[in-house]
Amino acid sequence: MKLKRFEALTLQEALQAVKAELGPDAVIVSSRRVQKGGGLFGLMSQSMVEVTAAVDQTQQAEAPRKQSLAALAALRKASAPLEKPKPAFQPVEPDPDANFREQLKVATALDPMKEQMQEMREEIRRLREEQRDPERVLGPLRHELEGLRIVVGEALEHRLRKRVDGLPGGLMEDYQGLVAHGVNAQIAHDLLRSIVETLGTVNIGNRDMVKDLIVDRMEQALSAPGTGLGKTHEQKIMMLVGPTGVGKTTTVAKLAGMARQQQPDCKTVLITLDTYRVAAVEQLRVYAKILKIPLEVAVSPQDLLDCVHRHEHADYILIDTAGRSPRDQAGYDELLTLNRGRLKLENHLVLAAPVAESGLMEVVRRYQSLPIHRIIWTKLDEVSTYGALFNVLSQAGIPVSFLSAGQRVPEDLEVATRRRLVELIRGEGLGIPPSPSLAGVGGGRQ
Template identity: 30%
Template sequence: MFVKRFVAKDMHEAIRKINSEFGPDAVILQNKTVRKKGLSGLVSKPLVEVVAAYEPRREQETAKKQQPIRKAEQKSEPKDPPRPIRVIRNTEKPSGDGNLKQLSRQMDELKSVVTDFSNRIKRAGFENPPAFPEDIQRVYFGLIDSDVHEELSKEIAAEVQAAKNRKEAEVLTVAGQLILDRLGEAAPLRPRKYKQNVIFFAGPTGAGKTTTIAKLAGMLKFRERLEVGLINTDTYRVGAIEQLKIYSQIMDIPVRTAYSAEELKESIKAFESRDVVLIDTAGKNVKEEANRRELLRLLEAASPDEVFLVISVGTAPRACREIISGYSFLDNYKLIITKLDEVSCWGNVLNIADYAKKSLSYVTMGQNVPDDITKADMKLLAGNIIGRKAASL
């Protein structure tokens, strides 16, 4: 099977690219909007990113090997025009308001096909699943399908099986409660009154720290009516300083840039009249001793009241474990998980919380500043992971 990512200006162009490379048997696994990296991405039109897969037919491959094409025949035979990628169509003839309903049905069918295809790929690696009863097997594979890592899925399934007085109809409810217990309670910012609150943000490159800080700054200013100051210490990434300046100008929030630990102290002092000071840092590889020491110097200079580790939900589970291990030198921190709008299953939120054993504070869903950030709703997260509405947990 071949899987490839295609980036285009719109969906029509993406489909043309897929059709040109994979042909009509390609299957679209995922699509989302993305922006160019750097400052130009803030003002340019978003692009479309599509992940497509193609499984060559064995019969076709065998036929090609057994029947080589002669040059003369190849020149004389006209080349067939490319066929469009197949989509599921409804044969009913729409009329009136039926257009919208028909489109909705087609989208549901397509989503079902893609989900089933994705799940079959995931389950292909589980030839010998744990020996659970049938109802517990459904819980186990449901967690796997939601991107919960294998060991944690086994643990939760075993705990559901061990639950006293368990009934088949209550299996998902029990699983949901176990997930809620693991997620814990949300721990949002609670700025202290009549005192400067210094908040320090760390995390890998691409996690969305700068955008998250801008969202929090807007939330604190416009909802909480607090005076906010921004400090940028990310002087390495191209466009990082300009990005935070643009946000600060839009929201009328002052921003300062610190090139060293000493300048960070001076910037914090300059904001002593502000209720909250948010500090952005560079997303460097903290496995390297020099980078870790630099971050520790900034942390010591800031002497923050709270520290947040920012991780994208789209990061692979193994990479999440390595990131959390790399930042283990942080004595105490809370989690912010970003980009939930870019994935359909939120099982990796549970993975991250399980790896870190830290409180989850906020999640972000979208690029809008300051709207697309909310306090972590544990019932909503657990409901997505087990496939039930939050109200039923």
């Protein structure tokens, strides 16, 4: 028996080499894929087929003798008597060895596929085990997240300690309370630092004194006249401006209702410039009818001037305007035109508390050159902390006129005072007392 190993790029080429060298009677012993060459780390290796074949050496040695015997047999056949004619088609005898060899070739070709299928079965089994036991997957992930949480927490704690340098331990609770209610960390630090400079470190332990000073410092940073809508000696024209959706229309109605409640003989007129929204005009018309006050619709600066002249004896003229984006230059120019006219307007910028602090500051900066005389805060019932109000007001330096928290007209509107603002900012709640609202008035947010 002679064994020999053959290598080729494909199985077909390897079998051809076996047949060419060992003959058709060679038996395939084994076949497999191997990597040849490769260079550094096997990066340039090539996949080859390795076939091991065997052949009986006695069969190979007898091959020449078989050829001589075949020649002699042919000579004898030529001198022998003629045989009977055979049928045209002879049945072919099956060759069991050939059939075996063919099956072996097919099995050898399927070996790589069997290996791949086995790998797929192992992967499927692994995935099923992970589904049955998700903790195997989630456990390491939880561990990594916990480590990340610890790292971030330590970084924040370090940053907090660094930021509050100069504050004694007795004020840390006050600092953290202000920051928790949304007050800017630097503003809170500066405020408490001024208290340390006033009291000295010896008196910081006096909690009542510290609390009073915190309230006092916060009130000093704010401005709120707290005048309301009482009887006036001269006509006051209040125009509400601001972005869309902050509640200008409903706030105008609340102001009219407040004026009527506080001074029943006070003459109030509503004027709307918001002709873009039919619903806004109709909403004010309903309010005006309930309050029994006039409503005017103006479509131009001249219309507005004419309306004011028609009601020259009114105590309050309350003007509703269309919402303007801070980036709406054309709309802003219209407001500038109104302010440059002959009317003495008091502009109240309406800001909604749920808006992000950065958005609030953008609106303030855009409208400040109008100019803005007062700020009205709306939708206070839609947020839980009010530190952003303090941040915006302390930077803008604009007084606050009114606070609105709810949809009731006019009950959910109160006159702003510095003490009330500080109570909100320190988390002492809204506390607007309930009272009967105007019946039959529909729709509208603040």
